[in-house]
Amino acid sequence: MLMRRNPQLNAHGELIHLLSIEGLPKAVLTQILDTAGTFLSVNDRDVKKVPLLRGKSVFNLFFENSTRTRTTFEIAAKRLSADVINLDIAKSSTAKGESLLDTIANLSAMHADMFIVRHAESGAPYLIAQHVAPHVHVVNAGDGRHAHPTQGLLDMYTIRHYKKDFSNLSVAIVGDIVHSRVARSDIHALTTLGVPEIRAVGPKTLVPGDLAGMGVRVCHDMAEGIRGADVIIMLRLQNERMSGAMLPSAGEFFKSYGLTPEKLALAKADAIVMHPGPINRGVEIDSAVADGAHSVILPQVTFGIAVRMAVMSTIAGNQA
Amino acid sequence: MLKLDAESLYAELRQGVRALLADGTRPDAVLVGIWSGGAWLAERLQRDLSLPGTHGVISSTLHRDDFGARGLAAGTDATALPFAIEGRHIVLVDDVLYTGRTIRAVVNELFDFGRPASVTLAVLIDRGGRELPIAAAFAAARLAVPASQRLRLARADDGGFSFAVTQAH
Numbered sequence A: 001m002l003m004r005r006n007p008q009l010n011a012h013g014e015l016i017h018l019l020s021i022e023g024l025p026k027a028v029l030t031q032i033l034d035t036a037g038t039f040l041s042v043n044d045r046d047v048k049k050v051p052l053l054r055g056k057s058v059f060n061l062f063f064e065n066s067t068r069t070r071t072t073f074e075i076a077a078k079r080l081s082a083d084v085i086n087l088d089i090a091k092s093s094t095a096k097g098e099s100l101l102d103t104i105a106n107l108s109a110m111h112a113d114m115f116i117v118r119h120a121e122s123g124a125p126y127l128i129a130q131h132v133a134p135h136v137h138v139v140n141a142g143d144g145r146h147a148h149p150t151q152g153l154l155d156m157y158t159i160r161h162y163k164k165d166f167s168n169l170s171v172a173i174v175g176d177i178v179h180s181r182v183a184r185s186d187i188h189a190l191t192t193l194g195v196p197e198i199r200a201v202g203p204k205t206l207v208p209g210d211l212a213g214m215g216v217r218v219c220h221d222m223a224e225g226i227r228g229a230d231v232i233i234m235l236r237l238q239n240e241r242m243s244g245a246m247l248p249s250a251g252e253f254f255k256s257y258g259l260t261p262e263k264l265a266l267a268k269a270d271a272i273v274m275h276p277g278p279i280n281r282g283v284e285i286d287s288a289v290a291d292g293a294h295s296v297i298l299p300q301v302t303f304g305i306a307v308r309m310a311v312m313s314t315i316a317g318n319q320a
Numbered sequence B: 001m002l003k004l005d006a007e008s009l010y011a012e013l014r015q016g017v018r019a020l021l022a023d024g025t026r027p028d029a030v031l032v033g034i035w036s037g038g039a040w041l042a043e044r045l046q047r048d049l050s051l052p053g054t055h056g057v058i059s060s061t062l063h064r065d066d067f068g069a070r071g072l073a074a075g076t077d078a079t080a081l082p083f084a085i086e087g088r089h090i091v092l093v094d095d096v097l098y099t100g101r102t103i104r105a106v107v108n109e110l111f112d113f114g115r116p117a118s119v120t121l122a123v124l125i126d127r128g129g130r131e132l133p134i135a136a137a138f139a140a141a142r143l144a145v146p147a148s149q150r151l152r153l154a155r156a157d158d159g160g161f162s163f164a165v166t167q168a169h
Helices: A026-044 A068-079 A099-111 A124-131 A149-165 A181-192 A208-215 A220-227 A250-257 A296-317 B007-023 B037-048 B099-109
Strands: A059-062 A082-086 A114-119 A136-141 A168-174 A197-201 A217-219 A230-236 A272-274 B029-034 B054-060 B089-097 B118-126 B138-142 B149-155 B161-167
Touching: A026 A149, A026 A181, A026 A296, A026 B118, A059 A068, A059 A099, A068 A082, A068 A114, A068 A136, A068 A296, A082 A124, A099 A114, A099 A124, A114 A124, A114 A250, A114 B099, A124 A136, A136 A149, A136 A296, A149 A181, A149 A230, A149 A272, A149 A296, A149 B099, A168 A220, A181 A197, A208 A217, A217 A220, A230 B054, A272 A296, A296 B029, B007 B037, B007 B089, B007 B118, B007 B138, B007 B161, B029 B037, B029 B099, B037 B054, B037 B149, B054 B099, B089 B099
Parallel strands: A059 A082, A059 A114, A114 A136, A168 A197, A168 A230, A197 A217, A230 A272, B029 B054, B029 B089, B089 B118, B118 B138
Antiparallel strands: B149 B161
16 A cells, blocks of 8 residues: 655654644654643743754744734744744735745745744645755644644643543534634544544534534534533634624624533533633623633643744754 | 672762762752753752752753754653752762763753852763863763763662663664
8 A cells, every 4th residue: 555654744753844733643742742841841941042943044924814823933933042034925925926835935045944834725834845945844823724733732732731631531612613723623633632522512504514524523502512521612703704694693603602601610610711812702702701710711822832832843853 | 791880889979979068169059960860869869968958850952962963852851940040059960971962951951040159060970982171070980981882870660770781873
């Protein structure tokens, strides 16, 4: 049988690009989470910087808007002592008609060592990874509806931090699953790490039944979906989808699927509530929950920096 | 093949570290063991010398000079320093002193936490082969070990030390 190598791994099975969690072995995920733990403690030092990427240039290529992800990648790269170049690509050459690969070729000529890529088209980071020189590494910071692997990993770090072990957990992912690259990355990561029960919760238009093919339990009833859950991952309801026929109104959605203290009471007493941000208060999550004792939304942001440091230093240390 | 009695070398090291701590030039000095063999030694020295508090552990991982070639080592060998470094006399403890590159890396790591008053190095074995201008204030043994042999401290379940000597590849 002809086996095509995962483009993210080198011949030794080491991670050289991070494009998707799908297909990555458990050991690779676990090593990134362990490494992130080491980097989290760098925050407690007088000097909050380590020299692993000293002399390397990291290019943030965001073809789609982002504040949090771009900023945390920038902080992570700077903590690793890299030089960081932020390109506001929407306002630059692409707007003048330059192709994606021409943009990459030009930036490579400026001695880029790593590209952090967000793109509205699924698969764009794969295309870039196929065309860069062997010493250049690519991290997918979100591509279309496909994947957001660093968000998936930081969600796993958060779950492990609070729950210690994946093997007995019930995790409910609630909201707009069908458009969510975060949900897709989370489902792959949770499956690989051995979470026995993953539930996808939301209306039929946003949580289609064929998701069951990914090994998740589909629940169109919120109470059923979060009852007894250890972890609740709320997704952002993307305003741009509200105008279409997918949902009646934001108020209607909140009534059925918004996380309120009353609904949260159905989950385990020590359940944690996560959200990739930015949150829409009163649309998918009640303020009392977002700011409440179960919420770990802000720790997620802090863990995100350590996880992105772990990803960048891991791939930078591995040769193609 | 080389035979080394790690337990009797440890007894020498214990005497040597006791003398370093008592010579009056390092008031309130603390022990910091280099992960992993040095950390075991520091842990036992802390107990055997009845020193107050907990020993520190330091890792070279984030400052290694072979990151470009070897990448990040697997596993979590995180630095844990349960005291302030600023103005403190530090006695670094390690099992084997060889090229000096690990010591260079951990000294840089140490300085990320503050400016120590002094840093002194005590080791079980100085095996020669230095590639940097680094020396131990105390070594329980100084002997030339050929580059083809790898020397590693091992710790048994009962806490006893032994040396594993293997062929390097």
